[in-house]
Amino acid sequence: MKKNSNIRTHGLYLLIGLLTVSSCSQEDLNVKTNLSGGQQEVVINLSVPFEFAQPQLRSMDITAEEKIDCIDVLIFDKDDRLDTIVEGRIIKSTELRATLPFKNNMRLVLIANAREQVHELQSSLSTSSVWDKKTLLAQLEFSALNSDGSWNTSAGYTRFPMWGEASTLISVTPATSGTVPVATISLLRMIAKIDVEVSGVAVDKFKLKNVRLYNYVSKGRIVPDSVKITGSQITVTAPTLPADYTQPSAPVFTDYTDFSAPGVMDKAMRGVIYAFETKAPDISEPSDAACLVVGGEFEETMSYYRIDFWDKTKEVFLPLLRNNHYVVNITSVKGEGYATPEEAFKNKGVNVTYEILQWNEDVNSDIKNVIFDNYYYLGISRDAFQFANGAITGNKPTNLLKIKTNYPGWSVRSTNTSWLNLSEYNPSSTVEDVYLSLNPYPSEDVTTKREAQIIIEAGRLHYSVSVIQHRDIEPVSIKITSDPTGTTPINQTYTYKFDNITYSSDGDLPFFVHWTPVSSPLFIYKTVVPGVDFVDWSSSPELTTVTEATIPGVQRFKVTSKLVSSSEVSNGYHKAERILFQVSNGIDTEEQSLTLEQIYVPLVPGAPRK
Structure with missing residues (x-):
């Protein structure tokens, strides 16, 4: 121990x-x-x-x-x-x-x-x-x-x-x-954020005065459960609560009354309500659900309305998830609510229409920039692009602009179609992928960069996205081949099987890594293969960052399987490692991987050795 x-x-x-x-x-x-x-x-x-x-x-x-x-x-x-x-x-x-x-x-x-x-x-x-x-x-x-x-x-x-x-x-x-x-x-x-806004026809009849968050959790786990993480380990799909958490016997709440900027008195409470993750109870237990009770003046009479975090499509309560932003948009108030917040909490919401916008705020989320205007919102995945001097074509994450809006008939355009163009799109779609295409930087152009804008318009909502292409930055590329000329790609998984520990270290794989720009270093990382025990293959030369290759942009390696002992194969042997190769031009990063497997396959008596 x-x-x-x-x-x-x-x-x-x-x-x-x-x-x-x-x-x-x-x-x-x-x-x-x-x-x-x-x-x-x-x-x-x-x-x-x-x-x-x-x-x-x-x-x-x-x-x-x-x-x-x-x-x-x-x-x-x-x-x-x-x-x-x-x-x-x-x-x-x-x-x-x-x-x-x-x-x-x-x-x-x-x-x-x-x-x-x-x-x-x-x-x-x-x-x-x-x-x-x-x-x-x-x-x-x-x-x-x-x-x-x-x-x-x-x-x-x-x-x-x-x-x-x-x-x-x-x-x-x-x-x-x-x-x-x-x-x-x-x-x-580790926390979620909740904003509340009043828009549309609701503005004329309802003045927001306070917000209560019911059934908040008083503490949270800093680290989410790994099995509930997706993507690049940064998007949770379910809450992670402390092991000793229990639902309070009586509802707990926090009363918020801060409308200071960027909030707007009577209309919006922003940047005030932050909460730890909460679980979503069964629909038969609404008293256990995290919810809001908003208080305000309806035609000068103080009333209270319950607002649930509710999935209208699946008809289930929503959990509050870390790093997520929830915007409660109250679009209509048709009549008085309940006389007290306690009464509103114990009953279903009445005479209020609202929608809840939810998105993940991490660095890899689809939508990062969102603006609002009464009924409508407009969100984009990024507000700036930078590219190297080569042509940009195809559908890749590096030239993707994701647009999300509930405004029908939105539009998007380039301010300079001589070198920057956009893929076709559906102006009626609420979520659309728009891909950028760029012409190569002209060799006769002596400027160091050129700039254009992408303009997205959704009614009164406007967003401008900057696009810059650099003359002196080469495109980034990387590939793994079996030859020094770079013409024959190798399989991304190499499996070596042995039937006797004497031959366990006979697995050899020579290969070449080719990359551009040739002036950039080649970064190399070793990592595990999910679900398989790790084994460290040896290499010549050592698998470390290459800052200067004999042939610029080309490096030869030879990896060799590990010599194992009889005790290691007594219950079978299947181990692997993954090698990641990365190169960057300062704007983009490309990556290739090579998986190395080592498997013990006992020789069947009487069978010839292959």
Whole structure:
């Protein structure tokens, strides 16, 4: 059993000024320096969640929702057992530096804005015999709510805890660069945001005065369950609640009355309501559902209306999910509601019509920028594109603009069709994929870049998307072949089967990696194959970042299977690893992978060896 003395922590000063939140106080972590065996400061790129769509003008300003005051790196081995805890050093919003030990196949987990909780986890290890990643991360909980259940959004606001995890295993050696990123890790906020707006004909008869959030959860898990994560590990599909959570016997609520900007008195409450994840109860238990009770003046009479987070298509309650933004748009109020908020909570909503817009706010979500106008909304996947000097064609994520709106008859156009054009689209569709196509940068053009705009119009809603093409940046490409000329691609999976341990290390695969721009380094990462035990094949030369190849843009490798022992094959043997090759031109990144399998297949008695 691993002893507690093997857990190592190493402190690095943060370069972001004074820390104002107790969960990030430098004194919270009992830092010890014990990285024996060598160490190296490395760079980790961060993908931080976008700010929730509406700009904030109170103390929770436009950057507050993505603000990182402190970040800790939890290092696990390839078997997902905790090895080391180090503090990170924030260089800028997209870059982290941390000192990591010389070690192969490390899994990096980042925890932001929750140093106190990381310290508590570390302290618990002195008496704990549980070291696996899933169990340890489930212990990280956060409950920094005001006494009334609200999030602290006033001066000295509480930062949002975030979590992220590297998708590949990381190795650090004396040869590891101190300037080239070893990984890019996306971070996920642990809270949801709720805004309430009054629009359309409802504005004439109803004045919004307060909002109550019923059945909020008083604490949350910082790290979501991995089995409930999709995409690039940053989109949850179900809530993750603390193990000891129980539904209160009596309903709990928080009363919100803050209409300061960007809210609008009587019309909109924005940037005020933040909540931990909640589960969706059965439809037979509406008293257990997280819901809103909005209070306001209907024709000068104070009334209250219940608003449920409800899926009209599936006819089920919706959970509140982390990093999601919920906009409750009240479009019509036809009459008085209930006389008290308690009465409204206990009954179905009456005389009110509303819709709930929900979207995920992470860096890989489809829609990141949303604007509203009474009944209508317009959202786009990105507000800027940059391209290299080559032609851009086809349907790829890099030239995709996703448009979402409920306005019928919207339009999209390019301001310069001589070099920037758009694919056909359906103006009646509520969600549409529009692909950009660009002509090559003219060789005779002496300018360093050219710019155009994509204009999206949906009634009175307008969005402008910037498009820049650079003259001096080459397109990025990468391929793996069996020959130095790059004409014969190899299979992305190589399987070596052996029938005797004597021959277990006879699996050889030579190959060539070709990439452009040839001046860019070739980044190489080793990672696991889901559902298969990890095995580390040897390589000549070593599979590390290539900064200078003998032939520019071409590197030969030869990988060799591992020599195994008889005990390893006693119950069968099937292990694998995946090698990721990446290259970037500073704008785009391309990736290719090679999976290496090693399988023991016992020889049938009397059968010839193949």
